[in-house]
Amino acid sequence: MKISKLISLIRVIIDWLWDLAKTFKFTAVVVGIMALAFIGISVLIGMPPFGFVVIIGFVAAPTAWYIVRAQRKSTSTVSKLTNVRLLTVIFAATLGTMVAIQAIPYGRSHSNPPITGEPQWATPRTRELMVRACFGCHSNEVKYPSYASVAPISWVVQSHVDEGRQAVNYSEFDKGQRRAKNTVIAVTSGFMPPSYYTQFGRHPEAKLTKAEMAELIAGLKATPGLSRG
Numbered sequence: 001m002k003i004s005k006l007i008s009l010i011r012v013i014i015d016w017l018w019d020l021a022k023t024f025k026f027t028a029v030v031v032g033i034m035a036l037a038f039i040g041i042s043v044l045i046g047m048p049p050f051g052f053v054v055i056i057g058f059v060a061a062p063t064a065w066y067i068v069r070a071q072r073k074s075t076s077t078v079s080k081l082t083n084v085r086l087l088t089v090i091f092a093a094t095l096g097t098m099v100a101i102q103a104i105p106y107g108r109s110h111s112n113p114p115i116t117g118e119p120q121w122a123t124p125r126t127r128e129l130m131v132r133a134c135f136g137c138h139s140n141e142v143k144y145p146s147y148a149s150v151a152p153i154s155w156v157v158q159s160h161v162d163e164g165r166q167a168v169n170y171s172e173f174d175k176g177q178r179r180a181k182n183t184v185i186a187v188t189s190g191f192m193p194p195s196y197y198t199q200f201g202r203h204p205e206a207k208l209t210k211a212e213m214a215e216l217i218a219g220l221k222a223t224p225g226l227s228r229g
């Protein structure tokens with residue numbers, strides 16, 4: 001009973017949006033391109049799921065409110081709306097969203113808890129290469145770039161650091177890092193560092209040459225606890 005009500009409500013909303021899109025083709029195209037660009041770039045840089053929800057919600061809510069109000073006020077449906085008005089509202093909502101989300105504290109602390117223990121690196125060079133390619137997410141020595149203070153980029157950076165540390169933290173190696181034994185395989189398979197990390201020319205220091213890669217893998221294999229068996 002409840003589910004069928006929900007489905008019919010969703011249907012009403014979709015019909016409403018579809019009518020709106022047909023009436024305001026220009027707006028629909030602009031919004032479609034903006035949405036695709038936003039989603040595409042967000043996926044490439046590894047935006048956490050809540051980032052999509054918050055940003056799309058913050059833009060959509062005032063826009064929907066404006067459209068519903070304009071439709072209620074006019075006798076004939078949608079007569080008060082124009083492409084120019086709709087786009088103005090959507091751009092204003094986008095701008096407002098960019099300002100409003102700066103108030104969300106997640107991602108601003110840029111924490112680096114104390115270093116309690118590291119693997120017994122085979123050579124200093126092994127550590128040096130690990131610092132370059134991996135410590136940006138898997139250590140308590142994260143260097144936060146200046147753009148990491150601006151939401152939603154700050155959320156992206158923080159979520160990578162949180163998840164990376166949770167998977168393996170090479171600065172807390174004394175605390176039993178269960179997944180550390182996957183280190184060699186993560187590097188040889190190309191799984192790590194994640195492709196989004198070096199996307200758009202970011203973190204060039206993490207892009208190791210073939211020779212450096214071979215050096216790193218040899219060093220990791222000779223470091224206890226980083227490979228299987």
Ligand code: HEC
Nearest residue numbers: 133134136137160163164167179182183186192193194197
């Ligand atoms: C941009 C942040 C980032 C960088 C840089 C990075 N990692 Fe990761 N790493 C992650 C995240 C996030 C996960 C968790 C992925 C998951 O659970 O699916 C992870 C998971 C891992 C795991 C656990 C894999 C498993 O299957 O158990 C290992 C080992 C690892 N990374 C090693 C490395 C090494 C070695 C480097 C450097 C060559 C590196 N990472 C660079 C973010 C990063």
